Amino acid sequence: MTTGRYTRTAIALHWIVAALILFQIGFGWYLGEIPRHVPARGIAVNLHKSIGITVGLIILLRLAWRAAHPAPAFPSSMRAWQVWLARWAHRTLYACMLVMPLSGYVATNFSKFGIKYFDLFVLPPWGVVSRPLYDLFQSIHVWTSYLFVALIAGHVAAALKHVIVDRDDVFRRMLPGR
Numbered sequence: 505m506t507t508g509r510y511t512r513t514a515i516a517l518h519w520i521v522a523a524l525i526l527f528q529i530g531f532g533w534y535l536g537e538i539p540r541h542v543p544a545r546g547i548a549v550n551l552h553k554s555i556g557i558t559v560g561l562i563i564l565l566r567l568a569w570r571a572a573h574p575a576p577a578f579p580s581s582m583r584a585w586q587v588w589l590a591r592w593a594h595r596t597l598y599a600c601m602l603v604m605p606l607s608g609y610v611a612t613n614f615s616k617f618g619i620k621y622f623d624l625f626v627l628p629p630w631g632v633v634s635r636p637l638y639d640l641f642q643s644i645h646v647w648t649s650y651l652f653v654a655l656i657a658g659h660v661a662a663a664l665k666h667v668i669v670d671r672d673d674v675f676r677r678m679l680p681g682r
Contacts, residue, residue: 508576509677517566518678521601524559526656528552528604529649553612554622560605567598579672593658600652607648611641 510518531552538545575594578587612619614637618628631637666674 510576511569511573512680513569514566514573515678515680517562517569519680521559521562521566522656524555524562525601525604525652528555528559529653531555532646532649549617550620550623553608553619556605556608557619557621557627560609563601563605567601570598576677579674581670581672582674590662593655593662597652597655597659600648600655603648604645604652607641607645611638611645614638614641 509515531548535545535548535552538548578590582590609619610631613629613631614634615629616633618626620626663675663678666672
């Protein structure tokens with residue numbers, strides 16, 4: 505059964521964002537292993553923040569593209585509950601894509617540290633120094649990463665199901681090339 509394909513731009517944005525998000529989550533979890541008050545941590549944290557802002561902007565571009573270019577229809581062979589689940593999984597993935605960089609950025613603004621964006625310029629904090637607000641937004645940032653990983657695992661499992669079990673074109677419509 506043939507389904508429509510995503511646009512080349514949508515495909516490129518999907519794989520770029522996927523790779524960057526997976527890298528950022530792994531890098532963010534690694535940051536917890538770097539001892540506080542050592543220069544390497546400051547460098548790594550600022551790199552994570554800089555990449556996070558960049559990924560956040562690419563995600564906004566992806567969302568704008570998606571809003572202007574709807575996804576192809578699911579194959580008629582998919583059951584109604586599968587279509588419903590796929591739609592909600594995608595919505596939740598998009599929510600995580602927004603919450604993740606935003607909560608990290610907002611958390612930073614309730615600390616005394618700004619963001620040295622790739623050491624090119626400084627984005628000073630715009631909030632008051634508040635440990636409770638910082639901890640709240642940082643917790644949202646961290647817990648979203650766990651939810652995100654679970655959703656990504658489900659997304660990959662569903663894609664593999666379409667390749668191995670269903671043998672339909674759902675996975676292929678997001679692959680680069682023809």
